[in-house]
Amino acid sequence: MKVALKIWRSNSQTGERALREYEVDAPEWATLLDVLDLVKDRHDGSLAYRKSCRMTICGSCGMRMDGKTVLACRTRMYDIAEAGHIPVISAMGNMPVVKDLVTDMDSFWEKFKSVKPYVQPGYIEPPGGREHIISREQMSAIHKESLCINCGACVSECNAMESDPAFLGPHALAKAMRFVGDPRDSKRIDRLEEVSGHNGIHQCTRCYYCNERCPKGVDPRDAIAKLSAEAIKESIDSDMGAKHAKWFVTSAKTTGWLRETELVPKTQGVLASIKQAKFALELARHGKVPPPFPAHVAKNVKESRRLHGIVARQGRNGFAGIVQGEQAMAKLEHGHTGHSDRDPYGPGSFPRPYLPGEKREGAKA
Amino acid sequence: MSHDVLVIGAGCAGMRAAIEAHDAGADVAVVSKLHPTRSHSGAAEGGINAALGNAKEDSPEAHAYDTVKGSDFLGDQDAIEVFAKEAPGDIYQLENWGAVFTRAEDGRLAQRPFGAAGSPRTIFAADITGHVLIQVLYEQLVKRNIKVYEEFFAWKLVEDDGRCQGVIAWDMLNGGLKAISGKSVILATGGAGRVYRVTTNAYACTGDGMAMALRLGLPLKDMEFMQFHPTTLYPTGILITEGCRGEGAYLINKDGERFMKKYAPNALELASRDVVSRSEQTEIDEGRGINGSVMLDLRHLGAERIISRLPGSRELAMTYAGVDPIYDPIPVRPGAHYHMGGVSTDIHGKTELEGLYAAGEVACVSVHGANRLGGNSLMETITFGRRAGRTAAEDAHFAPDAAVPDSALADAERELGELLGRSGGERPWQVREELGSSMLDNFGVFRREEQMSNEIEIIEKLRHRYNNVVVEDKGGVFNSDLTQAIELGYCLDLAACMVQAGVARKESRGAHARPHDYPTRDDDQFMKHSVTRWVDGAPKLDYAPVTVTKWQPTERTY
Numbered sequence: 001m002k003v004a005l006k007i008w009r010s011n012s013q014t015g016e017r018a019l020r021e022y023e024v025d026a027p028e029w030a031t032l033l034d035v036l037d038l039v040k041d042r043h044d045g046s047l048a049y050r051k052s053c054r055m056t057i058c059g060s061c062g063m064r065m066d067g068k069t070v071l072a073c074r075t076r077m078y079d080i081a082e083a084g085h086i087p088v089i090s091a092m093g094n095m096p097v098v099k100d101l102v103t104d105m106d107s108f109w110e111k112f113k114s115v116k117p118y119v120q121p122g123y124i125e126p127p128g129g130r131e132h133i134i135s136r137e138q139m140s141a142i143h144k145e146s147l148c149i150n151c152g153a154c155v156s157e158c159n160a161m162e163s164d165p166a167f168l169g170p171h172a173l174a175k176a177m178r179f180v181g182d183p184r185d186s187k188r189i190d191r192l193e194e195v196s197g198h199n200g201i202h203q204c205t206r207c208y209y210c211n212e213r214c215p216k217g218v219d220p221r222d223a224i225a226k227l228s229a230e231a232i233k234e235s236i237d238s239d240m241g242a243k244h245a246k247w248f249v250t251s252a253k254t255t256g257w258l259r260e261t262e263l264v265p266k267t268q269g270v271l272a273s274i275k276q277a278k279f280a281l282e283l284a285r286h287g288k289v290p291p292p293f294p295a296h297v298a299k300n301v302k303e304s305r306r307l308h309g310i311v312a313r314q315g316r317n318g319f320a321g322i323v324q325g326e327q328a329m330a331k332l333e334h335g336h337t338g339h340s341d342r343d344p345y346g347p348g349s350f351p352r353p354y355l356p357g358e359k360r361e362g363a364k365a
Numbered sequence: 366m367s368h369d370v371l372v373i374g375a376g377c378a379g380m381r382a383a384i385e386a387h388d389a390g391a392d393v394a395v396v397s398k399l400h401p402t403r404s405h406s407g408a409a410e411g412g413i414n415a416a417l418g419n420a421k422e423d424s425p426e427a428h429a430y431d432t433v434k435g436s437d438f439l440g441d442q443d444a445i446e447v448f449a450k451e452a453p454g455d456i457y458q459l460e461n462w463g464a465v466f467t468r469a470e471d472g473r474l475a476q477r478p479f480g481a482a483g484s485p486r487t488i489f490a491a492d493i494t495g496h497v498l499i500q501v502l503y504e505q506l507v508k509r510n511i512k513v514y515e516e517f518f519a520w521k522l523v524e525d526d527g528r529c530q531g532v533i534a535w536d537m538l539n540g541g542l543k544a545i546s547g548k549s550v551i552l553a554t555g556g557a558g559r560v561y562r563v564t565t566n567a568y569a570c571t572g573d574g575m576a577m578a579l580r581l582g583l584p585l586k587d588m589e590f591m592q593f594h595p596t597t598l599y600p601t602g603i604l605i606t607e608g609c610r611g612e613g614a615y616l617i618n619k620d621g622e623r624f625m626k627k628y629a630p631n632a633l634e635l636a637s638r639d640v641v642s643r644s645e646q647t648e649i650d651e652g653r654g655i656n657g658s659v660m661l662d663l664r665h666l667g668a669e670r671i672i673s674r675l676p677g678s679r680e681l682a683m684t685y686a687g688v689d690p691i692y693d694p695i696p697v698r699p700g701a702h703y704h705m706g707g708v709s710t711d712i713h714g715k716t717e718l719e720g721l722y723a724a725g726e727v728a729c730v731s732v733h734g735a736n737r738l739g740g741n742s743l744m745e746t747i748t749f750g751r752r753a754g755r756t757a758a759e760d761a762h763f764a765p766d767a768a769v770p771d772s773a774l775a776d777a778e779r780e781l782g783e784l785l786g787r788s789g790g791e792r793p794w795q796v797r798e799e800l801g802s803s804m805l806d807n808f809g810v811f812r813r814e815e816q817m818s819n820e821i822e823i824i825e826k827l828r829h830r831y832n833n834v835v836v837e838d839k840g841g842v843f844n845s846d847l848t849q850a851i852e853l854g855y856c857l858d859l860a861a862c863m864v865q866a867g868v869a870r871k872e873s874r875g876a877h878a879r880p881h882d883y884p885t886r887d888d889d890q891f892m893k894h895s896v897t898r899w900v901d902g903a904p905k906l907d908y909a910p911v912t913v914t915k916w917q918p919t920e921r922t923y
Binding site: 041056059112142147185 | 399402407408456460461462465466469472473474491493495497500508538568569604615617620621624626627660662664665672680681684691692694792836837838840841842845
């Protein structure tokens with residue numbers, strides 16, 4: 001098939017920058033990476049991009065296609081070429097470009113290192129110099145975070161980092177969660193305090209682009225939510241972001257509704273709220289603020305309170321609750337609850353396996 | 366830029382060696398053409414073998430014997446005994462560092478069955494075991510603040526005064542050749558699967574360390590033994606783990622027949638890799654394949670088990686073959702996977718040259734002999750990476766200061782100038798494609814005398830063409846056109862060594878199968894290692910004895 005694409009070529013040493021179009025003949029199974037290889041081999045040897053495993057595990061080939069970050073090796077070109085679309089390929093965002101599709105990832109790794117990305121063991125040694133005894137449930141709690149291949153797709157997409165480059169960002173925070181959730185680590189509280197501070201979890205704008213673009217299903221935004229839940233559970237909640245979240249919970253528990261009027265003073269404090277009184281009155285004048293008294297109480301508020309009680313009693317108010325929900329969601333998403341109605345060897349399937357010499361049901365004589 | 370211990374390559378073996386050398390008190394640096402977590406160790410899927418006995422009774426002796434038998438009695442038994450004995454401790458170390466291994470019901474490490482293993486011995490992390498190891502080792506590297514020369518392409522090993530002095534490397538991000546010296550230098554550059562067109566290996570696996578050592582006059586051992594993995598995805602050669610078969614997957618031909626029953630009636634799909642690859646190739650050659658593939662059938666395992674134990678394989682099959690293994694079998698075929706051969710070392714990782722060590726796939730200790738067992742390579746990287754790191758650090762203590770002589774750098778500059786100075790000729794890609802295809806055709810799962818002889822001539826011609834190839838990119842910044850051209854040179858040298866050793870081995874042993882002229886193993890003549898050196902611009906073959914401690918060769922059936 002013929003595949004055409006446009007590539008933003010640039011060179012940090014010469015300052016050149018240009019959008020160039022290429023067309024190559026590629027096999028139908030070709031990925032974006034295969035196409036780039038063809039461009040480099042057949043057309044322009046100076047095209048620069050990183051690559052290695054070509055199987056979504058090394059994390060080298062992050063780049064943008066039509067503005068969205070992808071792994072080149074994971075992006076099949078067939079549909080795009082068939083549709084006659086000519087995609088624009090450019091380097092990842094939130095990182096300086098070195099040449100063409102190669103970015104400088106120094107700041108990416110510095111942030112990674114700043115969360116102390118290694119298990120910090122405590123005084124408890126595993127029994128008999130062997131492995132720690134850890135239940136499946138405990139270990140699988142950090143399964144998603146440990147899938148991360150450091151490709152940078154989440155950072156490339158991060159809106160919060162674009163406005164504030166000092167933000168730790170989705171990659172480093174997901175890595176932090178991987179250690180917060182690890183029973184072998186002794187610094188859980190220290191870690192939660194660190195990520196709750198300046199440039200930490202509460203800087204996240206919850207745009208969910210990192211979840212959307214992560215090629216491995218790490219869901220960094222969810223990792224940030226887990227950190228947040230765990231921090232609040234441990235009363236590391238002095239940040240406005242934490243107060244804001246807590247008020248949602250309190251409000252839902254007491255009245256079953258979000259009492260927006262009280263949200264500002266509960267989050268920002270009374271003094272800050274007084275400063276915004278004029279703005280609030282203005283909103284009220286336009287009917288944008290419900291009267292605070294008497295509080296509007298939902299009819300089934302008892303149900304909301306009961307739910308709150310269950311979460312608290314079962315100890316699911318930290319990250320564990322989110323993990324549990326995640327696992328349930330994953331099952332729903334795959335449509336598999338362990339029982340499939342479909343016979344895997346039924347009509348339309350590839351032949352049922354049989355051993356040589358065995359009689360085959362329905363086999364042609 | 367000078368260090369006590371310089372590690373070249375940052376996969377599992379390199380990082381494990383660097384950590385050990387650091388902990389032994391040495392000033393360590395790592396040189397790698399990729400960021401460490403991008404190394405191809407990370408693509409290992411199924412697991413890592415150690416006789417923990419968590420799933421069933423097991424012992425290092427049993428592990429050692431399975432490995433000896435798997436090696437078709439070409440592995441050095443002293444090395445294998447050390448390997449099996451030290452493996453469990455190394456696993457506990459990795460677990461204590463934070464490796465996210467899959468757990469058994471009782472909270473201990475789970476172990477799954479793997480090919481040709483007498484007991485469920487393979488520790489794993491779902492089917493991303495290599496990924497988990499590479500992350501945990503990099504974490505430990507960061508914790509120790511070990512210096513990494515990231516994206517430095519090692520080009521020349523430097524020998525002076527009878528010792529290895531260090532390496533000359535190309536700085537990929539900024540351009541320019543840099544000399545980095547080390548009192549002890551450890552090669553951990555991995556394998557050379559890219560000699561073949563269909564391979565599970567990453568683009569980076571071009572045998573750099575083996576070729577650099579070869580050019581320095583060092584011997585490469587058992588180069589004819591390239592393992593073909595039975596389950597690589599059609600058409601790309603991407604690895605589908607042996608763990609699938611460990612979990613109970615079937616191999617079937619186009620009629621739905623579980624053909625392994627014919628070839629390995631007891632072990633079936635879990636026979637040794639060389640046996641399964643040959644069986645598949647026979648099915649395909651005799652017309653019972655589909656599109657040059659057979660089928661790996663997971664459907665009977667059910668969705669739950671596939672999703673929880675083999676999520677990575679499912680993802681790969683869906684992304685790269687458009688097949689969901691819950692509903693459809695996966696098209697697979699044998700592909701070049703692991704090089705049993707490599708730089709000859711002793712059990713401490715020492716090579717023939719003072720101050721030079723090697724560990725992991727680049728090395729040949731030899732643990733794997735003529736055929737490696739699944740799960741043993743990750744273990745080898747860790748155990749022998751650690752051993753090499755320890756030895757290198759201890760030796761560096763007593764070694765003279767190392768320095769790369771200016772003349773060596775000047776020579777390299779001149780050679781680079783010559784390479785970049787060429788214009789108006791063939792570019793490397795065609796040579797690379799012809800090498801990969803011809804090696805697959807003529808030096809694949811089955812080997813014929815006339816095809817191998819033919820391949821020697823093909824390689825000779827390609828080498829001739831290679832001497833005039835043109836690097837189009839003349840710049841300094843991320844010039845992968847240059848590094849890929851150098852890598853091709855490495856591959857050509859190694860291919861020549863492999864085929865020469867293959868023609869000379871007139872028997873069938875492990876991964877070297879000659880069913881048409883020498884269908885059986887010949888212990889009288891060939892129970893010996895092949896040893897290749899580069900002499901006067903061509904490989905020169907010799908042999909060395911195999912170390913036998915306890916186990917005399919017997920017939921190998923599964």
